[in-house]
Amino acid sequence: MVSLTCDTTAAGAATLVSLTLSSAEPIHVRVENCLDGPVWPPRKQGVPAAGWDEEGFSGVVDGRLALGYACPADPADQPAHIVEERPPADEAEPTARSLVRELGDASPPRDAVGPTVDAIDAVGPDPRERNAGTDSPPPAVSAWLEEVEQRLAHADRLDGATSVSEAADAVDAVGGPDEVRTLRDRLATDREALVAVAERCESIADSAETVEIPVETLAHLA
Known part of the structure; x- marks a missing residue:
């Protein structure tokens, strides 16, 4: 008792x-x-x-x-x-929810689990894309975000399984228990990267709202 x-x-x-x-x-x-x-x-x-x-x-x-x-x-x-x-x-006979939660918090080195903020910075947008007049992020960033969304979709399915059959299907969908662990590790890194990107974007957006280029003055000085 x-x-x-x-x-x-x-x-x-x-x-x-x-x-x-x-x-x-x-x-x-x-x-x-x-x-x-x-x-x-x-x-x-x-x-x-x-x-x-x-x-x-x-x-x-x-x-x-x-x-x-x-x-x-x-x-x-x-x-x-x-x-x-x-x-x-x-x-x-554990469910997918218990399997995912009991894996713990350990994460492998960042380089082993996919794109990071540094990697995105290194790629950067093509200079031609900076002037393309589009609201879409650069292809490298879009591709990374799509990968994160796919991993989150798998995690939601694993976390939402309410029966043994649903759990088995969700685990099979990611490739087995070992791949569930890999998914956990990659999402841990994704969370860190997303927070860092969000903070940096907010800082850049604040700067973009306040900066002004004195075009006419510079034209006279040129």
Whole structure:
């Protein structure tokens, strides 16, 4: 049997919840939030950490497990409770969701997983394309974004699988469990690159809005 202790701390308009789960032997549990609001789970690289969703946490307790989350609600004496306990052996046939989430966060070197911000900068737009008067990004950037979108589509299908057959089809679609790991690693790098590109684009756009070229003055000086 699993024991659960809870502690809450008010933090502005939210409540921070600390949980401690203990079990003498490995057991899978489902812990759900009791506060009047959604769970704000811990995040890794911008996505909920393994086992978390908007209602609570699912995972294996083997000894002692400390968890924490935030919720936009007032504190309560009982912020969370255990709604399910079952042997871990029931997970012998994992879903695609559990497979993807349990792979962890390790990422290979950037050069091994596809285009990066530096690579895009190195390619750059063709000078002729700068004056083409089009709203479309340069081909090198468009190709990279399309690849990222394809990887995200595969990840959405994996994450959304709700049955063993859907999970198997989603894993097969990317080439098997090893390719799921590769997809995870590439998306980790994609996230870093997208954030960097977005920040740089915002900075460049701000500069473009304020810069003015004194054409007439320069014409007189030429």
